[in-house]
Structures are given as C-alpha cells and as structure tokens.
Amino acid sequence: MIASVLINNYNYATYLTECIQSVLDQSYSDIEIIVYDDGSTDNSLEILSKFKNIKVISNSNYGKGHNLNQINAVYQAFKESKGEFIFLLDSDDYFKKEKVEKVISFFKEHPNIDVIQHPLEEVDKDSNLLHTVVPVLKKVQNYKEYIYETESIYHLFSMTSALAFRREYLKKAFPLDEDDFSYMCVDTRLMIVAALQTNILTIEDTLTYYRKHGSNAWGKLGDLNNHEDYLQDLYGFFNKIAKENGNRPISYSYNKYIENTYFYNLVDSKKCMRFIQNQHARRYYIWGAGEAGQSVYHALKDKGLNFLGFIDSDERKQNCLVMDKEVFSPASLYDKDNIYILISPFHAYETIATILKNQNYIENEHFISPYMED
Template identity: 30%
Template sequence: MIINKQSSSLEESLIADNYPLVSILINNYNYAQYLSQAIDSALGQTYENTEVIVVDDGSTDNSREVIKGYDNQIISVFKKNGGQASAINAGFAASKGDIICLLDADDIFLPEKAAEIVNFFNLNPDIDWAFNESAPMQSEDIMNADLKATFKEIYNNNDDILTKKIDFRSNIINAELPNFTPSTSNLCFSRKLSKKMFPLPEERGCSGLAICDAYLKLIAVGLGIGCASKKNLGIFRLHQNNLYTTQDITNKRIIYSEIFLATAYYMRAEFPLFSKLAKKLFSKAFATYLRNKNKNEISNKLIQKYFDYLSFYEKIEVSCNICYFFLKLGFKDLV
C-alpha cells in the first residue's frame, strides 16, 4: 500500500512497511444535507489504505439516495432506526480494519486524519486508542468555504502541538473521570480493543443517544493505554440540529441524565471492574434526573435495574451520594 505524496513529511515519520487498514465508520440519521461532505472527507484521505463504511440508521430524508450515489467507493449498510449505538455496531460488524475511526455524518475529517492516527499507533505499538480534537465551525461557514484552503489552514495551525501517551486505567477503576476524552468523531480504536467493547448495548433511550460516545470512551480508557492529542484533525459542525450542544439547560439535563443512567448501568453490567465509577456516574445522573421535570419509563427501568445489582450496603452508599449531588445542583429546579 502507498500514501499520496500530498503529505510527504508525514509519510517519512510512518514506520516503513507498516500500513494498517483503517476503517472509517460514518453513522447517519437524517443528515442528508451534510452527509456528502463527511463521505468525501473520508474518501479524500492522504493515507490510502482505508475503507469507508456508511451506516444509515433508518433515515426518512434522502440520505439513502446520497449514499447510493457513491456506489462501490464505500461500503453501505442500510438498517431500521435503532439509535446511534446500533448504527456504530452495524458499522463495526461490516469493518475489517486494524484501526477503527468514528465519524458522525455532520462532521468532517481533514485529509491527514488517517495518516496521523496511523502514525500515533506506529510510534506507540502498545496503545489501543488514539483521540484528537476537531475545529468547530458554523455549518453555513463550512458550506460557503473553500474547504481545501480551510483544511490547510486548520492543519498548519497544529504545529508544535504535543501528543501525550496516557495510561488512565487505574484512574478509571478508582472512579476518576478523564478530561481528555473528546466527541465521537475524534475517537479511534485498535481492533483488539474494539472487540472487547463491541457490540455496544443498543439502549437508545428517548434521545437515541443513551449509549453513545460517553460509554465508548470511558470503557476504552479503562481497558487500554492510548494517545491523546490536541491536534485538530477534523471539523466539528455547529448547527441547529446538534442534539446536545444546542439545547437549553433543561433539555441538556434531561439528555445528560439519560446518557449517564444508561452508561452507569451497562458499565456495571458489562465491566464490573469499573463498578466504582459506575456508582459515581449513576449517583450524579439520578440526582439530575430527580431535578428534571420530565420523567420517563425508560430511565425508570434503568434506575431499577441498576439498583438490582447493588448489595444492601451499596444501596445505602449510592443513596447518600444521590442526596449529596441533588443538593449540590441547588434548589432552583425543585419539582
């Protein structure tokens, strides 16, 4: 396999004859207006040993027509709507890569993304994950931009940005939360680690995001050593349909409680080693849920199922933690 001459300086840093297959998994639901730019960015990588897998999670817009237009340039997966976790599961099941890179359909990869990630893995053969950052841009600015020039500007601004090798496994066991875990489109995993994490629990919740990047990155950091870089290797699209970032504080709390109730339950169920962190996440999420004005049956079931895992003394401990976090949130949202 070869790498295009567009990134010759980066090519020289890659270990000779070590060009792993990189699978880029794009998950899409009703983002037809953004999807082509995501797919084009995945296909336009300077590192050529890639496969692009696009999963449509039962879209009701013209996403499927957009995907079909790429024919055999990509691997297409069409499925019934089941939430983000089920879409990522379908993408992983269809993949063959040694390295798995996730890309939301409304985001974009810089051309050097795959090459940089391969470089992280080649220079650190004992790592199992690699995280980077993305430059935020308003959607209208992206649509009107000269993307080639924009990519170049963002990438060149990465000069002298360090990448840190991190072993946070014992911290996760001791319920410490990492501060270097970015959003979905900045997450990359070795296949070895991915096999331990997938399939993800297909708990979609009311938002469709109950099991999402929060679960993935905490499990990944708990199971393996990795590299975290502040390099912007993509573009994070800001638009009115962002399911979390554009919400008001009330809706953010509703989504937050749902995500972390699900994350805590399945973390405890699937990875008992992280039970201490699961307690912390559950206590915060339940306290937030109690503050929410909108309750739902899905969250109620997760709460009950989580408590069923606990011993009598653990229930007392968690109940005390819930009270602490409830009071910490303040009294302004009392129901």
C-alpha cells in the first residue's frame, strides 16, 4: 500500500533537508514524496534538486495569503499523488522514524476511520527538544456529537504535520473553497469537514516534531487579538460547512468557550483553595495568560480569592489586561517576596517549575499545578 507524503514549502530552505530526510528514513518503505514549492525566493529549489527520489512541483507564488496558498499547495500535491494513505507535512517540521508505519497500522485496524491525528513534540529552530507537546487534544469518540452537545470546537484538532487521511476522503473533501476565513488553515478546514462527514481517530503518540521558530502561523495565535479573531473564524467556518451538509449552526460565546476548554473541567478547586489558604501572604498569580490560565481563573473566580494577575513569558501579552487582570513578566516578580503561583500550561509544567526552582521558589509551597492528579 502506497503512502503519499505531501510536503508544502515556501522559503523554508533551512529546514527542508531534515524534513525530507525524515520521510526517506521511515521504517515503512512504500512511500512517495511530493513537494509543492510555492515560488520560494530562497535556495529551496537548489536543495530539492539534490533529492532524486522525490517529485517536486514548482510554481510561482499563489499570491493569496498564507492560508489559501497552503490550501492550494496541498491540493496540487494531492492531485499528483497515488497513495491510498495521504500524510501532510509542513516543510519546517519532520516525522519520527516510525510515524508512517504506525499510522497505517491504525488505519488497517480501524477500517471505518478516514482520518487519523495525533499531538506533536516541540523542537526549536535547531531541532533541540523543548519538552512540550502540542496541541492539547480532548479525548473525543464522536466529534460531530461532541461539537453539537457542547457547541465547542476548540482543542479538537491537531496541526497539518500530524494529519493523515484515506485517499477516498480527500477526493470528496477537495477542492476546498477559497473564502474570507483568513485564519482557517488547510488542517482546520479538512478536520472540520471530517468531523461533519466521517470518523476521526486521535492517537496519543507524538509521531511528528513541530518546529517552533517564531514565524509559524500557529505561534501567531498567541497574540490575544489574533486569538479572538481566530475563534470567530473558527465558528464561522464551521457553520458554513454545517449548512452545506444540512446541519444546524452553533453559536459562540466566551463563557461557553472557556467552560468547554480542555483545562476548565480539570481544575481542582479544593486543591487550589487548600494551597492558597495555607499561605499567609496574598500575592496570588496564575502563570499563563492564554486559554489555560483563563480557564483556571474562570473556574476559581467565584471563590473569593484575590488574584493579582497573570504571569506570562510571551512579551505580546505582558502589560495587557486579560479578564480585567494585568499580565506580568516573570522577571518582574522574581525579586518580590511571598509570591504564590498556579501554573496553568498543562504540558509545560515541568519546564516552568524548573524556572521557578532556579529562582528559589519551592514546589507545593510557592507554586503548584491547579489540576486534578491522574
């Protein structure tokens, strides 16, 4: 059975060799590699020319913005593919050696599944492990039922390089419309269509390395203004596809969104209350001003606690107001006494804990995870 790996590239020459080599080194042997280069102006084509056993499609830049350009790149590569199973890969990411073999084995075990996704392990621009897993994914069996039950679409779908499809599904899903939902990348679009039309399987293995280097589209969602716009696009696009499939629309509200995050229902309010009540000072903060931190604050805000604000290492969030609370930089608090912290980033707890320990903070005395224990 042929597996087709579709790699979309635009000016990522720095990462191309590692990306392509990770596919060539797969434990599964029957693979075709198709790279669509969207008019790169760096030396991407020179690098691609060094690989003899791959198909390269090189066109001038599609010129319609990142998301529509990527959608076109994946579609054009798909039209040239032959595989029964289709794997997507951004050219700045790369696969683990057993990725294709493991995913195909899951497809064989589950003949009713058309789409498989998984989380990714983060690395930096130099391929050093960051010891974080993205994104946090909810455990869902029937995606359509879950979405209509909760009217929540967030933390359901993984990123491009973690998605694999049966060919027959993509033949029905493509071509995707070109519309004004500028935050909707090819991954989210294909997964929303899949949620309404077919069956999705989420596996827990982190089979792809996701490169975090600042210019990723995903990383841009850390900007608070972008995130709100993204949510509006997410619900708008879902309702468009729902209408096309004869399904009812769903509505977006902030409270509904925050109370259906991955994190909200994991907050252990009794544990948090015990931690805070055991301290004599009143400088309480939540580390993380994003979705996780907001979920923790929302879960505890009626407990009469005096949180002074959020802590976040993302400079875009610092000095902003989130849920009417100020966002501080970590460094601005290190020299202050009697600081107590709830660490909200779920998969980055150990990393943040190490940072705090290096500043002489003591676990369970100065900081804890606010979530239930496994």
